[in-house]
Amino acid sequence: xxxxxxxxxxxxxxxxxxxxxxxxxxxxxxxxxxxxxxxxxxxxxxxxxxxxxxxxxxxxxxxxxxxxxxxxxxxxxxxxxxxxxxxxxxxxxxxxxxxxxxxxxxxxxxxxxxxxxxxxxxxxxxxxxxxxxxxxxxxxxxxxxxxxxxxxxxxxxxxxxxxxxxxxxxxxxxxxxxxxxxxxxxxxxxxxxxxxxxxxxxxxxxxxxxxxxxxxxxxxxxxxxxxxxxxxxxxxxxxxxxxxxxxxxxxxxxxxxxxxxxxxxxxxxxxxxxxxxxxxxxxxxxxxxxxxxxxxxxxxxxxxxxxxxxxxxxxxxxxxxxxxxxxxxxxxxxxxxxxxxxxxxxxxxxxxxxxxxxxxxxxxxxxxxxxxxxxxxxxxxxxxxxxxxxxxxxxxxxxxxxxxxxxxxx
Numbered sequence: 001x002x003x004x005x006x007x008x009x010x011x012x013x014x015x016x017x018x019x020x021x022x023x024x025x026x027x028x029x030x031x032x033x034x035x036x037x038x039x040x041x042x043x044x045x046x047x048x049x050x051x052x053x054x055x056x057x058x059x060x061x062x063x064x065x066x067x068x069x070x071x072x073x074x075x076x077x078x079x080x081x082x083x084x085x086x087x088x089x090x091x092x093x094x095x096x097x098x099x100x101x102x103x104x105x106x107x108x109x110x111x112x113x114x115x116x117x118x119x120x121x122x123x124x125x126x127x128x129x130x131x132x133x134x135x136x137x138x139x140x141x142x143x144x145x146x147x148x149x150x151x152x153x154x155x156x157x158x159x160x161x162x163x164x165x166x167x168x169x170x171x172x173x174x175x176x177x178x179x180x181x182x183x184x185x186x187x188x189x190x191x192x193x194x195x196x197x198x199x200x201x202x203x204x205x206x207x208x209x210x211x212x213x214x215x216x217x218x219x220x221x222x223x224x225x226x227x228x229x230x231x232x233x234x235x236x237x238x239x240x241x242x243x244x245x246x247x248x249x250x251x252x253x254x255x256x257x258x259x260x261x262x263x264x265x266x267x268x269x270x271x272x273x274x275x276x277x278x279x280x281x282x283x284x285x286x287x288x289x290x291x292x293x294x295x296x297x298x299x300x301x302x303x304x305x306x307x308x309x310x311x312x313x314x315x316x317x318x319x320x321x322x323x324x325x326x327x328x329x330x331x332x333x334x335x336x337x338x339x340x341x342x343x344x345x346x347x348x349x350x351x352x353x354x355x356x357x358x359x360x361x362x363x364x365x366x367x368x369x370x371x372x373x374x375x376x377x378x379x380x381x382x383x384x385x386x387x388x389x390x391x392x393x394x395x396x397x398x399x400x401x402x403x404x405x406x407x408x409x410x
Contacts, residue, residue, distance in 0.1 A: 001198035002113050002127060007134035008195060009071075009105065012188030014135040015142055017245040018266050019181050022253055026177035027086045031378070035370030037092055038246060041099030042366065045359030053104035054352030057111075063348060064199035067108050071196045073101030075189035082182045103359060107351035112199070114339045114347070123281035125332045129274050132328070136270035138188065143263025146178055227341045227350075229401040230293075230334075231357035236394035237297055237330060238361030240304065240387040243369035244326075248307075250373075251380040255311055265316055269323030276328025283329070284336070292333040293398045299325035301391035308384035 024034045044050075053070070057063040077098035084090025110128075117124045222228075252262045283292060303322040310316065334354065342350035369383045376382045 001195045003130040005195040006131035008188050008191040010131035011134035011138035012185050014138045015185050022249040023177050023181050031370045031374045035366050037095050039363050039366040040095045041103050042359040042363035044099040045103040050104040051352045054348045057348045063108050068196040070101045070105050071193040075193050078186045107355040110335050111348040111351045125277040125280035129277035132270050132274045136267050139266040140263050143259040147258050147260040226404045233394045233398045234357040235361035236390050238358045239365035240390050242362040242365035246369050247380040265320050269320035272321045272324035273328035276324040280332040289333045289337045290402050294395050296325040296330035297391045297395040301388050304384045304387040308381045
């Protein structure tokens with residue numbers, strides 16, 4: 001059930017990342033208010049909630065049960081957002097609940113997938129690719145729905161269908177705050193919960209008592225300087241990726257483009273990501289994980305610079321091909337990096353520390369991009385330039401990590 005889990009969970013996350021900021025802006029929320037809401041999951045993770053969930057999973061050795069609890073809470077969290085309308089406090093509350101339950105899910109599910117891949121002798125990327133397929137599916141569905149609904153053209157003939165298609169790309173009369181956006185998020189997370197019911201924990205007697213970590217074992221992570229440098233790289237890269245998701249939809253809207261364009265752009269990026277996941281096993285045979293991460297940050301640098309220097313629909317969509325490196329190669333290499341660096345009894349905890357670094361980057365990226373966007377007359381272009389500089393710094397750090405010892409006790 002791990003593949004359908006990835007599919008539906010990422011399908012819901014796709015709607016949140018691609019359409020929720022535009023949805024909230026269209027309901028009258030300011031850039032600062034949107035940043036405050038979208039940063040909540042990162043703040044909760046930084047408080048250590050995700051690491052505690054991860055440690056609880058390792059300690060109880062019941063990651064499937066923990067994942068079921070988290071998935072159910074996540075599914076229920078968007079109900080206040082659905083009925084909250086333009087009430088800031090209700091949307092804030094709903095996203096706060098979402099952050100509490102959702103932030104540990106990635107680390108726990110990735111650890112289960114890594115173990116499953118090892119047991120079955122398959123490549124992790126071929127499991128994780130189903131998350132990208134889910135992301136692609138929902139991005140197309142929501143964008144095309146909003147664009148088609150905004151045409152208000154009755155289809156009675158083939159010519160009418162052609163006119164609808166033309167209107168979908170025109171970007172006029174679009175209702176960006178359609179509640180269907182939130183309904184689909186709830187449905188996606190609800191099905192995600194149902195898939196977790198098919199997961200199973202380790203049977204009693206399969207694990208030894210001394211394989212369960214003690215709280216003092218967490219110091220092993222702090223001694224691993226090689227891993228700590230990697231966490232800096234993760235935070236810097238995720239700062240940029242979060243900024244991109246936060247502002248790209250708004251940027252497309254400000255350029256007076258259609259949701260159809262946004263859907264196509266995100267779909268191209270997701271297809272590129274799927275390709276990257278599919279060939280990751282082959283890439284790993286020829287490149288060190290650090291080199292793959294450096295390549296991913298370098299290509300991302302070029303991607304953000306391109307976005308800052310074009311208003312062309314064609315180039316905006318073309319830039320999404322580079323998502324293969326920004327997301328696909330980076331995520332696959334990073335998760336594999338964590339699995340290699342972790343002590344077996346602390347695998348989920350290591351994954352949560354990795355996600356902790358991601359959430360730090362998400363938090364900084366959300367507030368920094370929102371602040372710069374507001375400060376530069378609601379323009380995303382300065383943000384894209386800053387993102388390029390940050391990716392350069394990330395690339396320098398990952399290359400530095402190659403000079404450090406990998407022994408966590410060193």
